Amino acid sequence: QQQVKQSPQSLIVQKGGISIINCAYENTAFDYFPWYQQFPGKGPALLIAIRPDVSEKKEGRFTISFNKSAKQFSLHIMDSQPGDSATYFCAASINSGGSNYKLTFGKGTLLTVNP
Amino acid sequence: ETGVTQSPTHLIKTRGQQVTLRCSSQSGHNTVSWYQQALGQGPQFIFQYYREEENGRGNFPPRFSGLQFPNYSSELNVNALELDDSALYLCASSLKGNEQYFGPGTRLTVT
Numbered sequence: 001q002q003q004v005k006q007s008p009q010s011l012i013v014q015k016g017g018i019s020i021i022n023c024a025y026e027n028t029a030f031d032y033f034p035w036y037q038q039f040p041g042k043g044p045a046l047l048i049a050i051r052p053d054v055s056e057k058k059e060g061r062f063t064i065s066f067n068k069s070a071k072q073f074s075l076h077i078m079d080s081q082p083g084d085s086a087t088y089f090c091a092a093s094i095n096s097g098g099s100n101y102k103l104t105f106g107k108g109t110l111l112t113v114n115p
Numbered sequence: 116e117t118g119v120t121q122s123p124t125h126l127i128k129t130r131g132q133q134v135t136l137r138c139s140s141q142s143g144h145n146t147v148s149w150y151q152q153a154l155g156q157g158p159q160f161i162f163q164y165y166r167e168e169e170n171g172r173g174n175f176p177p178r179f180s181g182l183q184f185p186n187y188s189s190e191l192n193v194n195a196l197e198l199d200d201s202a203l204y205l206c207a208s209s210l211k212g213n214e215q216y217f218g219p220g221t222r223l224t225v226t
Contacts, residue, residue, distance in 0.1 A: 006157075034214065034215075036217075041219075042219055042220075043119075043121075043205050043217035043218050043219045043220045044158065044205070044217045045217070046214055046215070046216060046217075049214065089157050089158075091157075095213075101146075101148075101163070101209070101215070102148065102160040102163060102171055102173065103148075103150075103158070103160065103207075103215060104160070105157030105158050105159075106157055107156060107157050108155075108156070108157050
């Protein structure tokens, strides 16, 4: 059972464009939703995260939109740059009630930003 | 403040052998989680250690085991290696309940 579904699998965007990656989750107990960026041969780097008490969070060019009723969240990268070319993972965890806070990841989106 | 470090970077083992991977957590963090990332996939949770005790385990067999030391560094041990164990092994450190920060990973190849 795949608890976090991520789409698209790959995405090609022109420099300066907007990149949008979507995720849907099944477990309503999830209460923490981070996005990670991973370059080839490196570990995932925490990009931005949101909790379900807000519908949007923005940090620089990166924005998370969260729809609790639809059980969906998305990452928007504004003014996409070639240096943003990487694999992006959404994840979810339960961060309350004595849980072990394990992250459940989507399968990833390979983003290519053309110059 | 140093980040999460892992050793070795790469490792080649033969099926049936045993391997130990090491992780040093970020300064001030008391929790270490281990993940397995197969090629082209998202990381899969193996287990977590909090203050030297196992604090949850994913869907991995008992031949995957771990330790956490008083300085919060950690080891992942895998016995009786199988070809499917070939993957990038990631550790992530955190203050329990907060953001997890990943190390660069150990690339394990089983032949």
